[in-house]
Amino acid sequence: MGQKKKVTTMIAMVVTIILMVGFVVTPTTEVQAASYPLLKVGSRGQAVSRLQQALKNKGYFTYPNVTGYYGTITRDAVIRFQRDYGLAVDGIAGQQTQKALYEGSSSGYTGLLYFGMRNERVRDLQNALKARGYFRGTATGYYGHITENAVIAFQIDHGLRIDGIAGPQTQKALFDSNAAAKSTTSRSTLTAKQRDDIFWLGRIIHAEAEGEPYIGKVAVGNVVMNRVNSNQFPNTIYGVIFEYFQGIPQFSPVQDGTIYNNPSSESLKAAEEAYFGSKPVGDALYFFNPKKAAGTWIVKNRQYVTTIGNHAFYR
Numbered sequence: 001m002g003q004k005k006k007v008t009t010m011i012a013m014v015v016t017i018i019l020m021v022g023f024v025v026t027p028t029t030e031v032q033a034a035s036y037p038l039l040k041v042g043s044r045g046q047a048v049s050r051l052q053q054a055l056k057n058k059g060y061f062t063y064p065n066v067t068g069y070y071g072t073i074t075r076d077a078v079i080r081f082q083r084d085y086g087l088a089v090d091g092i093a094g095q096q097t098q099k100a101l102y103e104g105s106s107s108g109y110t111g112l113l114y115f116g117m118r119n120e121r122v123r124d125l126q127n128a129l130k131a132r133g134y135f136r137g138t139a140t141g142y143y144g145h146i147t148e149n150a151v152i153a154f155q156i157d158h159g160l161r162i163d164g165i166a167g168p169q170t171q172k173a174l175f176d177s178n179a180a181a182k183s184t185t186s187r188s189t190l191t192a193k194q195r196d197d198i199f200w201l202g203r204i205i206h207a208e209a210e211g212e213p214y215i216g217k218v219a220v221g222n223v224v225m226n227r228v229n230s231n232q233f234p235n236t237i238y239g240v241i242f243e244y245f246q247g248i249p250q251f252s253p254v255q256d257g258t259i260y261n262n263p264s265s266e267s268l269k270a271a272e273e274a275y276f277g278s279k280p281v282g283d284a285l286y287f288f289n290p291k292k293a294a295g296t297w298i299v300k301n302r303q304y305v306t307t308i309g310n311h312a313f314y315r
Contacts, residue, residue, distance in 0.1 A: 036102075039093040043070040051093055054101050055081060057213050057309050059120060064291055084119040086111040113166035117143040125166055127215050127308060128174050129154060131273075131280035139306045194275070197237045201225075201271035202263035204241050207253035209311070210264070216309035217267055219281045221274025223313065226285050233285075281305050284313040 037047050049068040055061035060077040075091040082089045085100050093101075113125055122143045129135035135150040148164040155162045158173050166174070190198070201221050209217045227233035227240045234240050241259065243250045253259040263271070281287075284305045288295040290312055302314035 036093075036095055036098040039070055039098075041070055041072065041075050041091070044068055048074070051098070051101070052077075053211060057211065057216075058101075059307070059309065081120075084121050113143060113171070115143055115145075115148050115164065122147065124215075125171070125174070126150075127280050127306070130282065131215055131218060131278050132174070133279065136282070138304070139308075198268065198271045198275050199263070200237050200241060201275055202268040203259055203261055204251060204253065205270050205274075206261050206263035206267035207258045208251065209270075209309070210267070212309040212311065214266060214270060215280050216311060217270035218273045218278050219284075219308050219311065219313060220287065221271050222279050222281050223284050223287050225274050226283055230285060280308065281313040282315065284315045286314040287311045 037043075039048055039051055045068060048070045049066050051070075052061050052063075052066045052068075052074055055074070055077045056066065058081065060081045061074065062077070063073050070093075078093050078097060079089055079091045081087075081101065082091075082097055087097055087100060111121065113122055118141055120141060123139045123141040125143075126135050126139035126141075126147055129147070129150045130139065132154065134154045135147065137146060151166050151170060152162055152164045154160075154174060155164075155170055160170055160173060161167075201224060204224060205217050205220050209220045212220075224237060224240055228235055228237055234243055241251060242254055249255045251259070282305060286295075286298045286302055288298060289310045291310060295312070298314050305313040305315050307313070
């Protein structure tokens, strides 16, 4: 009887501990999961500014300035994003919408993409395939035979299921930044000149594209490298950056002094990718932000390639 009483007492203690842990841990877990504030029409503040900038980087928020106010323009941008990314379309930036906007690229998967689709996710896919050398041409946002064949080629090279459909495994392999980094040379093996080149390339990328998506940063570096390799421009990175035409610098950061910055780690990483051959915008030699400049001469005299983030690229 005494032994039975001890067993009963121990069981009661265990149950009590489990209940206590449940009451203590569960609320904490729920608080950690709720990492994004609910944003809707009428909301104001830094969280709204962050949302608008992220939407602007992806081409959804087209208002010239980030205002920090959630009005109808922000709501419509959220709706377009939700529609493209297969989310509940309500114009409210809740947990799922913000998670897809801020964290979607970390896993690479934003929903199944296949022949016949047309949206911004397809354009992201095309730009990523272009950066890896599989897609040639302009990123149109339409998933046609050219995109399908590019996906198939990528799947063959990476030992994936060959179906021409950009599903979870294909997108994860394509957007995995670690995989892209493997194609670049380790910084410890670079020569002093290479390190200096990449530093200056990182500076112009940071100055021109600090708020742009990563692939947009690589694209700016791509343009600089194309100029270095063209007989129309100086044959060094430093020379290209500081080139003047009729007394005017080719890059505005040279004129306003923002070229003398400490480039972020992402800008330096993008610089390495571009330096060692990544070409998300192919043979483009020019770019500009249509919201900040008319780019009249470029538009009239050069061929349009694609738009990434806020920058339009021309060859």
